[in-house]
């Protein structure tokens with residue numbers, strides 16, 4: 056017998072989900088056209104005032120703002136007919152450096168959709184889609200998605216959670232940031248620790264070019280260097296710290312990468328592995344964060360790994376047990392979870 060109440064509840068979820076999916080373009084236009092920032096700086100405003108302040112067409116803006124109010128992404132006061140952003144809404148949409156800024160997640164979702172044409176056939180043939188062949192905005196979206204979390208956590212929480220690392224970094228350490236992408240984490244660390252030297256490696260040449268540009272913009276060209284290299288063949292040696300930010304699970308041969316890290320470290324060196332937060336069992340991850348990451352993993356992480364040698368495809372919800380397996384397979388004797396946030400876990404591996 057069909058349970059009408061359950062069906063209605065499920066249809067309610069569909070409405071919410073489709074509404075969210077329909078918000079992707081709306082949020083990105085709000086960001087690209089500076090609508091959130093304008094409203095944050097000058098609101099509350101009527102549509103007329105808002106359109107003049109943002110320099111956009113009033114009719115389009117009325118429709119956009121109505122959608123955003125219906126989404127509860129901004130606030131509408133029916134008495135004054137003015138729109139505004141609460142402090143909390145501004146943290147998510149208007150303030151670039153806020154730890155809660157979510158625009159990068161909307162950008163990443165577009166990249167996932169853009170990957171469909173390549174990932175869908177891979178379901179049939181089991182092949183991979185290499186990182187460089189994926190939807191073109193994926194790389195910028197990834198950098199933007201991770202930046203708020205790195206800015207909020209890396210210097211103040213993650214590095215201090217590692218045994219003795221802050222002291223070494225302050226005195227002057229040699230650090231590798233492997234799978235550095237656009238170098239967001241490299242630049243943040245290089246700014247905080249000017250006595251240390253940072254080398255960013257990534258196998259994607261255009262990401263390395265972006266990383267070099269970001270380092271110039273961030274004023275850290277002097278203590279950063281970027282090179283195209285894979286996690287299994289980067290040439291540097293004698294590192295005090297090797298860091299992998301949200302990339303170990305993307306690699307085809309994470310155990311091979313672990314072995315390469317091991318031989319590139321100083322005797323008392325540290326390998327820092329930041330990975331998406333996940334439990335070890337599927338049932339631990341059937342929640343909103345698991346949902347988000349399994350989606351990204353299907354469209355990006357698994358195809359990226361399957362396009363490489365071995366093709367371990369740990370997935371974006373690998374969980375600590377699987378990560379430990381590949382880390383210890385690479386010759387690391389001590390592994391501990393040093394820190395965690397709702398989105399990330401930080402593992403410390405020592406030889």
Ligand SMILES: C[S@@+](CC[C@H](N)C(=O)[O-])C[C@H]1O[C@@H](n2cnc3c(N)ncnc32)[C@H](O)[C@@H]1O
Pocket residue numbers: 186197198201233234235236237238239240256257258259262284285286287299300301302305306307359363
């Ligand atoms: C999800 S992105 C993370 C980028 C960066 N660490 C960040 O947090 O913004 C994964 C990165 O891993 C890199 N990558 C994947 N497999 C790799 C491999 N085998 N060797 C080197 N880099 C790799 C990709 O090019 C990409 O930049």
